[in-house]
Amino acid sequence: xxxxxxxxxxxxxxxxxxxxxxxxxxxxxxxxxxxxxxxxxxxxxxxxxxxxxxxxxxxxxxxxxxxxxxxxxxxxxxxxxxxxxxxxxxxxxxxxxxxxxxxxxxxxxxxxxxxxxxxxxxxxxxxxxxxxxxxxxxxxxxxxxxxxxxxxxxxxxxxxxxxxxxxxxxxxxxxxxxxxxxxxxxxxxxxxxxxxxxxxxxxxxxxxxxxxxxxxxxxxxxxxxxxxxxxxxxxxxxxxxxxxxxxxxxxxxxxxxxxxxxxxxxxxxxxxxxxxxxxxxxxxxxxxxxxxxxxxxxxxxxxxxxxxxxxxx
Numbered sequence: 001x002x003x004x005x006x007x008x009x010x011x012x013x014x015x016x017x018x019x020x021x022x023x024x025x026x027x028x029x030x031x032x033x034x035x036x037x038x039x040x041x042x043x044x045x046x047x048x049x050x051x052x053x054x055x056x057x058x059x060x061x062x063x064x065x066x067x068x069x070x071x072x073x074x075x076x077x078x079x080x081x082x083x084x085x086x087x088x089x090x091x092x093x094x095x096x097x098x099x100x101x102x103x104x105x106x107x108x109x110x111x112x113x114x115x116x117x118x119x120x121x122x123x124x125x126x127x128x129x130x131x132x133x134x135x136x137x138x139x140x141x142x143x144x145x146x147x148x149x150x151x152x153x154x155x156x157x158x159x160x161x162x163x164x165x166x167x168x169x170x171x172x173x174x175x176x177x178x179x180x181x182x183x184x185x186x187x188x189x190x191x192x193x194x195x196x197x198x199x200x201x202x203x204x205x206x207x208x209x210x211x212x213x214x215x216x217x218x219x220x221x222x223x224x225x226x227x228x229x230x231x232x233x234x235x236x237x238x239x240x241x242x243x244x245x246x247x248x249x250x251x252x253x254x255x256x257x258x259x260x261x262x263x264x265x266x267x268x269x270x271x272x273x274x275x276x277x278x279x280x281x282x283x284x285x286x287x288x289x290x291x292x293x294x295x296x297x298x299x300x301x302x303x304x305x306x307x308x309x310x311x312x313x
Contacts, residue, residue, distance in 0.1 A: 008277050009283070010284075011283065013284055040070075043071070044103065066299050100119050100123045102115055125146075126145065133174075136186075148176055163189070167211075168212070170194045170213050171214035206226065213232070218240065219248075219271070220271075220272075222275045237291060240267070249274060251277075
């Protein structure tokens with residue numbers, strides 16, 4: 001093998017998420033036995049966005065399978081901001097609800113940041129409340145956003161060395177990039193955060209032992225971004241319906257082309273999979289990488305919230 005032709009190992013997020021969900025189910029059963037408490041998760045869905053509706057149902061089913069109570073509060077798309085805030089206050093006051101999740105995006109006219117700030121931080125299992133953002137950044141117990149928390153969990157379970165590693169995060173969103181950097185710092189990584197103004201981005205990225213791609217651009221991370229042997233985490237997700245693009249991304253892979261013919265699109269991420277193969281030491285697939293971990297970590301946060309509630313009682 002040459003320096004750039006190495007064996008790329010898969011970081012299997014689907015298998016890891018399955019293990020986390022099994023652990024959460026055990027924890028839920030134990031909490032019920034010890035304290036008579038069943039963790040409760042409530043999702044507030046405003047409007048009828050098809051993608052949001054599908055995602056909410058997935059969360060609901062996953063929570064129920066883990067032994068939690070799971071409710072969906074559906075509000076019409078024309079619901080007022082005051083109605084959403086009133087709903088949040090009712091859930092804050094409900095002792096049977098341990099986790100509150102506001103499904104984003106919210107319709108125009110509703111200030112998402114105002115709604116998130118209204119959630120009791122101890123029930124903010126999405127980790128978006130400013131109090132939890134602060135807790136994560138200064139190392140206090142709090143809820144981290146589920147996607148970056150899932151990435152840390154994945155790296156640890158595959159025994160990727162974090163302490164002392166140089167981690168490069170491409171993307172600085174409040175949902176992934178910034179909390180990802182904070183969590184990596186907590187694991188004693190040396191962290192570089194890149195964005196649209198970063199000069200010579202490929203050269204900076206290629207210094208990474210751990211490269212996190214969360215930029216929201218299809219296949220942007222190509223071979224010149226990847227140091228041979230690096231662990232590469234692809235947070236992006238995109239639907240690709242153009243056959244030429246699918247062939248380029250997946251190197252004429254017959255299975256992907258068959259999926260394209262059958263479903264009209266395939267899913268790809270921010271990392272160019274054909275160029276990352278045989279260069280990255282570890283790589284998350286899309287789909288089946290980071291995606292499944294998000295719901296698994298949501299369940300883990302909800303169990304933690306319920307456990308803390310029981311301990312305070």
